Amino acid sequence: MLQPKFTPPTAAELKKRRQAIPDRLAQRCPVCGKTFFRFQAGRCMTCPGCGYALRITARKRVKLLFDTFAETHADITVPDRFTDPAYRAKIAQAEKKTKLKESVLTGWATIADQRFAAGIMDPFFIMGSLGSATGEKITRLFEDATKAHAPVVLFTASGGARMQEGIVSLMQMAKVSQAVAAHSAAGLLYITVLCDPTTGGVTASFAQQGDIILAEPHALVGFAGRRVIEQTIHAQLPADFQRAETVLEHGFIDAIVPRDQQKTVLARLLRWHQPAPAKAVTSA
Amino acid sequence: MKTQREHRAYAAVQAARATTKIPIQTLIDDLVTDFFPLHGDRTGGDDPALIGGIGQLGDLPITIVGIQKGATTQENIARHFGSALPEGYRKALRLMKEAAKFRRPVLALINTPGAFPDKHSEDFGQGEAIARCLLEGMQLPTPILSVIVGEGGSGGALALACGDEVWMFQHSTYAILSPEGYASIMWKDATRAPEAAAKLGLTPKELLAEHIVDRVVTEVANADQAQDLAKAIHARLTGLLALSPEDLLARRHARYRHF
Ligand SMILES: [Zn+2]
Numbered sequence: 174m175l176q177p178k179f180t181p182p183t184a185a186e187l188k189k190r191r192q193a194i195p196d197r198l199a200q201r202c203p204v205c206g207k208t209f210f211r212f213q214a215g216r217c218m219t220c221p222g223c224g225y226a227l228r229i230t231a232r233k234r235v236k237l238l239f240d241t242f243a244e245t246h247a248d249i250t251v252p253d254r255f256t257d258p259a260y261r262a263k264i265a266q267a268e269k270k271t272k273l274k275e276s277v278l279t280g281w282a283t284i285a286d287q288r289f290a291a292g293i294m295d296p297f298f299i300m301g302s303l304g305s306a307t308g309e310k311i312t313r314l315f316e317d318a319t320k321a322h323a324p325v326v327l328f329t330a331s332g333g334a335r336m337q338e339g340i341v342s343l344m345q346m347a348k349v350s351q352a353v354a355a356h357s358a359a360g361l362l363y364i365t366v367l368c369d370p371t372t373g374g375v376t377a378s379f380a381q382q383g384d385i386i387l388a389e390p391h392a393l394v395g396f397a398g399r400r401v402i403e404q405t406i407h408a409q410l411p412a413d414f415q416r417a418e419t420v421l422e423h424g425f426i427d428a429i430v431p432r433d434q435q436k437t438v439l440a441r442l443l444r445w446h447q448p449a450p451a452k453a454v455t456s457a
Numbered sequence: 458m459k460t461q462r463e464h465r466a467y468a469a470v471q472a473a474r475a476t477t478k479i480p481i482q483t484l485i486d487d488l489v490t491d492f493f494p495l496h497g498d499r500t501g502g503d504d505p506a507l508i509g510g511i512g513q514l515g516d517l518p519i520t521i522v523g524i525q526k527g528a529t530t531q532e533n534i535a536r537h538f539g540s541a542l543p544e545g546y547r548k549a550l551r552l553m554k555e556a557a558k559f560r561r562p563v564l565a566l567i568n569t570p571g572a573f574p575d576k577h578s579e580d581f582g583q584g585e586a587i588a589r590c591l592l593e594g595m596q597l598p599t600p601i602l603s604v605i606v607g608e609g610g611s612g613g614a615l616a617l618a619c620g621d622e623v624w625m626f627q628h629s630t631y632a633i634l635s636p637e638g639y640a641s642i643m644w645k646d647a648t649r650a651p652e653a654a655a656k657l658g659l660t661p662k663e664l665l666a667e668h669i670v671d672r673v674v675t676e677v678a679n680a681d682q683a684q685d686l687a688k689a690i691h692a693r694l695t696g697l698l699a700l701s702p703e704d705l706l707a708r709r710h711a712r713y714r715h716f
Contacts, residue, residue, distance in 0.1 A: 305716065308716070312714075334611075334612075334633050334634075336633065336634070336639060336642060336643060339632070339633055339656070339657055339658055340631065340632060340633055340657070340658065340659070340664065340667070340669055341667070341669075341716055342633055343611065343612065343615055343633045344669065344713065344716035345716065346591060346612060346615060347591055347595065347615060347619045347713045347716070348713045348714060348716050350588070350591035350592050350595060350619075351595050351596070351709075351710055351713055351714070353592060354592055354593075354595065354596050357592075358596075373612070374611075374612050376584030376585075376588070377572075377583070377584040377587035377588050377591075377612040377616075378587070378588050378591055378612075379588070380584070380588070381582075381584050381585040381588035381589075382588050382589075382591075382592045394584075395579050395584065396572065396574075396578070396579060396583040396584035396587070396612075397572070397574035397575075397578070397579065397583065398574075401574045401638075402574045402575055402576060402579065405573075405574050405575055406575050406576060410576060414576065414579070415579060419580075423580050423581070423582065424582070425582045425584075425585050
């Protein structure tokens with residue numbers, strides 16, 4: 174009798190095999206729970222089940238979205254005065270993971286010949302938290318753009334203020350806000366793209382200060398943490414709480430743009446907001 | 458075992474939270490005469506935690522915004538334990554803008570553990586409300602002096618402490634989050650709050666050294682003691698009023714730019 178060439182594995186066996194697959198090959202969507210292989214997420218790293226835009230590094234986002242990119246202020250890093258060994262170890266680990274020296278990557282970018290100052294926060298650099306150097310880089314991003322009369326596009330992804338740096342981290346919210354105000358007073362466009370997760374002090378400052386506020390599908394967007402709120406109100410929160418779609422319904426996001434459409438949408442919005450050429454100074 | 462530094466830091470936290478702390482409404486009545494409360498955020502709400510209005514400070518009419526904890530359980534529930542809602546921050550900003558229109562100085566009195574963390578506040582844009590205080594409040598061309606009276610908790614305090622000067626009561630604290638919150642996030646152990654308090658550097662002395670605050674003032678417990686504070690505030694606001702709006706904003710910009 175011929176042996177069958179292939180015996181289909183049992184469901185239990187399949188589950189066991191799936192669990193044995195290294196994380197970088199298969200992953201589970203934190204929003205819809207679907208398990209999928211990395212290649213199924215496609216170039217844009219999107220859940221094939223629900224369209225959730227997976228967390229990606231800042232450098233990956235640059236490759237995905239921009240036609241050209243020239244990094245600025247690459248050497249700004251966590252100041253030496255923060256000497257706590259546990260914090261220093263976290264920074265070293267984050268640098269290795271993200272190829273960045275702080276939680277935001279800044280530079281000059283183009284999409285379809287539209288030039289703008291770009292900031293991309295990296296959720297893999299200590300949760301994209303807002304340290305003093307992060308705040309300094311974002312402040313300079315706005316200052317550079319104001320000087321060059323250029324728009325700013327900022328992708329936010331952050332757990333909020335950086336606890337390890339204490340109150341100085343809180344001051345970054347004020348420092349960046351006044352740079353945003355100066356850029357806005359110059360009549361220039363500021364677009365934020367809220368990525369998963371945008372929370373805490375970042376939501377309570379520059380993430381919510383854009384002229385136009387976009388978000389990625391199902392991105393977590395909020396101020397207080399879910400656990401803190403549940404402890405305060407002694408109740409469970411709905412699954413869609415603080416998801417971009419819910420926040421849009423409440424009026425705090427202009428549009429949700431899937432990753433594969435962001436390039437087209439940004440190009441169009443930038444074109445519609447081209448700064449008026451600086452007025453020539455005429456002598457009396 | 459608690460080190461001396463931890464002990465001191467946590468004692469400061471407890472003093473800032475003391476139930477004997479002067480209520481903001483009482484302090485307002487002790488500082489100014491004829492206080493006239495103004496209500497509402499003009500978008501559909503009025504947060505009881507956020508007191509706002511105009512009063513007379515010597516020869517100066519001033520706008521006051523303050524976050525008030527409750528003295529009783531009932532009052533505490535009504536005022537969300539001194540945690541403002543988005544409506545509160547929107548009300549504060551509205552009143553500050555009205556003050557700026559008439560170049561009337563603003564005094565912000567702060568005693569809050571932080572912005573209120575509940576579903577309503579999230580749905581109504583707690584983040585956006587604070588972000589707007591920072592974006593627009595910081596640019597208002599009128600003197601803004603903030604005094605942290607008790608707790609100065611996180612972004613909820615910063616929203617009203619981003620003006621020209623920030624002062625602190627002798628027994629007050631200002632931090633990125635509560636020591637309990639820090640301990641539970643960093644070490645998953647809220648009982649290590651004293652250790653967290655020491656790490657946070659939340660005492661007036663430490664914050665003065667870091668130039669986060671500009672002055673530490675003597676604790677005020679009654680109307681008599683409030684007179685010295687009233688004089689100091691009046692002197693400072695008068696000094697700031699003498700600056701041109703351009704100079705005032707340039708000075709304010711420099712204050713935050715160096716952080
Ligand atoms: Zn999914």
